[in-house]
Amino acid sequence: MSAPRQLKPKIYSVGSIDWDRRLFDELIPLPDGTSYNSYLIKGSQKTVLIDTVDPKMTDVLTENLKQLNIKAVDYVIANHAEQDHSGSLPQILDIYPNSKVVCTPKCKPLLMDLLSIPENKIITVNDGETLSLGDKTLEFIYAPWVHWPETMLTYLREDRILFTCDLFGSHLATSDLFVTDESTVYEAAKRYYAEIMMPFRKTIKRNLEKIKDLKIEIIAPSHGPVYNHPDFILNAYREWISDEVKNEVIIPYISMHGSTKKIVDYFVGALIERGITVKQFNLSETDIGKLAIALVDAATIVIGSPTVFVGPHPNVVYAVYLANALRPKLKFASIIGSYGWGSKMIEQLTGMISNLKVEILEPVVVKGLPKEADFKALDRLAEEILNKHMEYGVVKKEE
Ligand code: FEO
Numbered sequence: 341m342s343a344p345r346q347l348k349p350k351i352y353s354v355g356s357i358d359w360d361r362r363l364f365d366e367l368i369p370l371p372d373g374t375s376y377n378s379y380l381i382k383g384s385q386k387t388v389l390i391d392t393v394d395p396k397m398t399d400v401l402t403e404n405l406k407q408l409n410i411k412a413v414d415y416v417i418a419n420h421a422e423q424d425h426s427g428s429l430p431q432i433l434d435i436y437p438n439s440k441v442v443c444t445p446k447c448k449p450l451l452m453d454l455l456s457i458p459e460n461k462i463i464t465v466n467d468g469e470t471l472s473l474g475d476k477t478l479e480f481i482y483a484p485w486v487h488w489p490e491t492m493l494t495y496l497r498e499d500r501i502l503f504t505c506d507l508f509g510s511h512l513a514t515s516d517l518f519v520t521d522e523s524t525v526y527e528a529a530k531r532y533y534a535e536i537m538m539p540f541r542k543t544i545k546r547n548l549e550k551i552k553d554l555k556i557e558i559i560a561p562s563h564g565p566v567y568n569h570p571d572f573i574l575n576a577y578r579e580w581i582s583d584e585v586k587n588e589v590i591i592p593y594i595s596m597h598g599s600t601k602k603i604v605d606y607f608v609g610a611l612i613e614r615g616i617t618v619k620q621f622n623l624s625e626t627d628i629g630k631l632a633i634a635l636v637d638a639a640t641i642v643i644g645s646p647t648v649f650v651g652p653h654p655n656v657v658y659a660v661y662l663a664n665a666l667r668p669k670l671k672f673a674s675i676i677g678s679y680g681w682g683s684k685m686i687e688q689l690t691g692m693i694s695n696l697k698v699e700i701l702e703p704v705v706v707k708g709l710p711k712e713a714d715f716k717a718l719d720r721l722a723e724e725i726l727n728k729h730m731e732y733g734v735v736k737k738e739e
Pocket of ligand 1: 420422423424425487506563
């Protein structure tokens with residue numbers, strides 16, 4: 341599908357919509373597909389392309405440029421070196437041989453290593469440097485670690501558009517250029533934040549501080565629709581990166597013969613009775629992205645697992661590894677589950693969550709089916725979580 345769309349006079353979206361993609365990095369589920377947004381700006385003297393597209397969709401980008409009758413591209417701004425945005429650079433440089441790539445000094449070697457872009461094709465820019473297109477001016481703003489070390493944002497001063505590449509993006513295939521349904525985009529953008537940006541929460545805080553005085557009319561990311569009401573996504577990010585957590589317990593679990601399921605079911609009831617929001621994920625079926633979204637705001641995680649070969653179930657290991665890597669702002673953690681004759685699950689799981697700055701609450705791991713004393717222990721854990729949430733101030737007065 342090829343269809344350039346105009347954001348503003350002389351500014352076009354020329355990227356591609358990937359309706360069919362269901363997995364990113366061979367890891368992240370994309371239930372709603374994605375897009376690789378590239379933008380063309382026609383200044384009175386220079387024409388610029390902001391980022392390119394995933395190499396498998398280069399033909400869509402080049403066809404869009406053809407439809408707009410673009411005979412020369414003076415600069416291609418590479419805000420980020422990852423291939424879903426830089427992967428079509430070699431073809432663009434072939435089609436427009438006088439074109440130069442503009443990027444940060446950290447991006448330059450990455451483009452040379454990942455895509456064999458010749459060194460003499462690359463111009464590096466300093467933080468805050470500007471580039472005149474004649475009647476329009478680009479300003480480059482370093483924004484490292486969103487989510488690679490070389491990332492930057494590009495601000496088009498006269499039109500007040502901030503091109504943010506991955507930052508503020510959403511994996512959402514839609515024919516709408518701008519956000520039309522905020523609730524759909526909110527979910528997709530939160531999933532994107534949870535899976536890609538959450539480990540860099542503190543860096544994002546610094547980067548948001550850097551752009552707080554910019555006058556922004558449009559935020560144009562390189563995945564998903566464009567924000568013509570930027571406060572929608574800026575406010576969402578401010579909430580996600582804040583230090584606030586919610587009165588929520590996330591329970592990723594798996595059960596083999598039903599004991600852990602009984603334990604989880606009872607425990608969920610005990611939490612609900614105490615007014616705590618629970619989000620339960622059966623790891624043999626869940627979309628791991630939903631678990632990541634839930635981890636953005638929750639105060640507590642309780643991991644549920646049976647014992648397999650002395651340790652936790654491998655699917656639980658996978659989910660806990662991911663949760664640890666995503667570094668959510670959780671405050672408390674515990675473990676519930678079962679074993680047949682022996683278990684080192686508690687030691688193994690607590691050893692896997694060193695990135696989480698959590699207080700570990702006393703686990704409840706049961707031999708076989710849960711019995712009266714075990715249910716009491718689960719009640720004790722639920723009560724302890726409530727008390728901790730109250731101490732931490734996440735239980736609101738009316739709760
Ligand atoms: Fe969309 Fe980090 O690439």
